[in-house]
Amino acid sequence: MKIAVDALGGDFAPEAIIEGVAAAVKAGLPEDVTVVLIGPESVLSTQLVAQGIAGHAAIELVHADEVIGMGEHPTKALSQKPNSTISVGFKLLKERQIDAFCSAGNTGAMHVGALFSIKAIEGVIRPCIAGFVPQLNGGTAIMLDIGANADCKPEMLAQFGELGSIYAKHMFGIDTPRVALMNIGEEEQKGSLVAQAAHQLLKDSRRINFVGNIEGKDMFMNRADVIVTDGFTGNALFKLGESFYEVATQRGLKDEFFDKTNYASVGGSPIIGVNGNVIIAHGISSATAIQNMLNLAIRQVQADAHTKIAQALK
Structure with missing residues (x-):
C-alpha cells in the first residue's frame, strides 16, 4: 500500500507535514505501508534528517518543485503548474502508482484534480x-x-x-x-x-x-x-x-x-464518489493532524469503499 502526501500543502508545510509523517512512522505503520512524499527532494531530505527518519524503508520521495497556492484558481493552476505537488500526486493516482493521495493544500485544486484525473464514478x-x-x-x-x-x-x-x-x-x-x-x-x-x-x-x-x-x-x-x-x-x-x-x-x-x-x-475529509482515495486536510493542519490523516487514508484503502460504491451503482 502506498499513501502519497503533498509535502508542500498547508500553511505550515513542509515542516508540519514531515513531522506528522515522522510521528506516524515512529508510532509504527503497518508493514505493507509506504508513505510517498511529494515535493522538492532537497527540501524533503533536509526535513527527514531533522526528524531522524532519513533513509527509512517506509518513505519514498517523488520530486515536484511547484506548489499551488491557497488563493490560486484551481483549474488554471492545475493546467499551468504540471509539476506542482498536487498535479504530480494526481498523476501518480491516475496511473495507480499510489493507493491514496492526501493534501492540506488548495481544497478546490484537490477537488478539481480528482475530477480531471481519476474522475467521478460512473453514475455519480x-x-x-x-x-x-x-x-x-x-x-x-x-x-x-x-x-x-x-x-x-x-x-x-x-x-x-x-x-x-x-x-x-x-x-x-x-x-x-x-x-x-x-x-x-x-x-x-x-x-x-x-x-x-x-x-x-x-x-x-x-x-x-x-x-x-x-x-x-x-x-x-x-x-x-x-x-x-x-x-x-x-x-x-x-x-x-x-x-x-x-x-x-x-x-x-x-x-x-x-x-x-x-x-x-481525524485529520482529513475524503472525497466520496471518485475512482480512488483522496483525502483533503485543513490548511492549518498540525503534525498531529497529518499523522491522523495518514491513519485515515490507510483505513480507507483497506475498506476499498470507492470500489464498493462503483459496484453498487452498476
Missing part, C-alpha cells in the same frame, strides 16, 4: 466531501456534503444518502447505516422545496435505511450514521462543530467529546 451525479461527526455515545457519523456542492438538486442529496451509506458500511462496519436528512424540522413537509423533494426520494429509496429528518440539535445525538445535507449547510454546521474544541480549550474545559471535535483528531 456530483462527488462530494464528507466530514466525520463525533457522537455522544462514542460513535461517529459521516456528514455529506460539507463544501464541494453549495447548491444541490434533490437527486444529488438522495444520492449522497446512498454514497454515505455504502461508505459507512465498509468504513465503520455498520450493516444497515441509518440515513437522515438535515432539515429545519422532523416533519416530512418541513424545509425548503429542495429538502422536501429530497426527503421523498430518500424515503422511496430501497437501497438505504432512511430514518427521516433530523435537526441541528440532533447532530451529535446518535440519531443517524449518515447525515445528508448540501455543501453550504454542511460546511457551516461542520465548522461550527469544530469550534467546540477551541471554545472548550479557551474556557479551560477538558472533555473527551470536545477533544473529538478538534479537526486534528
Whole structure:
C-alpha cells in the first residue's frame, strides 16, 4: 500500500507535514505501508534528517518543485503548474502508482484534480466531501456534503444518502447505516422545496435505511450514521462543530467529546464518489493532524469503499 502526501500543502508545510509523517512512522505503520512524499527532494531530505527518519524503508520521495497556492484558481493552476505537488500526486493516482493521495493544500485544486484525473464514478451525479461527526455515545457519523456542492438538486442529496451509506458500511462496519436528512424540522413537509423533494426520494429509496429528518440539535445525538445535507449547510454546521474544541480549550474545559471535535483528531475529509482515495486536510493542519490523516487514508484503502460504491451503482 502506498499513501502519497503533498509535502508542500498547508500553511505550515513542509515542516508540519514531515513531522506528522515522522510521528506516524515512529508510532509504527503497518508493514505493507509506504508513505510517498511529494515535493522538492532537497527540501524533503533536509526535513527527514531533522526528524531522524532519513533513509527509512517506509518513505519514498517523488520530486515536484511547484506548489499551488491557497488563493490560486484551481483549474488554471492545475493546467499551468504540471509539476506542482498536487498535479504530480494526481498523476501518480491516475496511473495507480499510489493507493491514496492526501493534501492540506488548495481544497478546490484537490477537488478539481480528482475530477480531471481519476474522475467521478460512473453514475455519480456530483462527488462530494464528507466530514466525520463525533457522537455522544462514542460513535461517529459521516456528514455529506460539507463544501464541494453549495447548491444541490434533490437527486444529488438522495444520492449522497446512498454514497454515505455504502461508505459507512465498509468504513465503520455498520450493516444497515441509518440515513437522515438535515432539515429545519422532523416533519416530512418541513424545509425548503429542495429538502422536501429530497426527503421523498430518500424515503422511496430501497437501497438505504432512511430514518427521516433530523435537526441541528440532533447532530451529535446518535440519531443517524449518515447525515445528508448540501455543501453550504454542511460546511457551516461542520465548522461550527469544530469550534467546540477551541471554545472548550479557551474556557479551560477538558472533555473527551470536545477533544473529538478538534479537526486534528481525524485529520482529513475524503472525497466520496471518485475512482480512488483522496483525502483533503485543513490548511492549518498540525503534525498531529497529518499523522491522523495518514491513519485515515490507510483505513480507507483497506475498506476499498470507492470500489464498493462503483459496484453498487452498476
